[in-house]
Amino acid sequence: MKLRFLLAALPFIGIYSGGTLAAHTPLLLGVPSLLVWNLFWMAATAAILAFIYYLDSRDEAARAGEPTRGEQ
Template sequence: MKLRLLLAALPFVGMYSGGALAEHLPMLFGMPFLLSWNLIWMAATAAVLAFILYLDTRDEAIDANSQAGGQR
């Protein structure tokens, strides 16, 4: 449970931490740094949410198996 909460907070922290780095790195991939940073974190957010979904469905499957085994 705690791992999922920490993973869910990661994109929020990542999106808003780019401003502190922007003054040191003016360009990244030929685009302004903050635009590049936001695009990277948009993709990372999708990956993190997919991993959280995987963890959630895995836990549901484990719970379903344990409940089915206890009813026999």
Template sequence: MKLRFLLAALPFIGIYSGGSLAAGTPLLFGLPFLLVWNLFWMAATAAILAIIYCLDTRDEAAQAAQAAEQSGGVQ
């Protein structure tokens, strides 16, 4: 569970740390450094969220069916 929280914090830290790195940096791929930094973290955020989704073991539908079965009624 801690791993998911740490992974979720990475994009926040990554995006907001770029401003301090951008002072006086040259262009990358013909674009300002901060723009490249934000584009990278946008893609990295999607990848990190996919990893978090795969690590998520909660299954609300199965839990709801199990609770209904234990109570004796079907919803």
């Protein structure tokens, strides 16, 4: 359960730390580095939330005694 909370906090920390980290490099791949940073964290947030959803459904299935999606 604590792992889910830590994973949920990771995108928040990543997005809001980007301003200070990306301010030192002007362009990456021809676009402002802060835009690249935000696009990366947008995709990473979706992946992290999908993983949290997988962990949550696995816990619910274990409580109900049902097989998980990977075991079917």
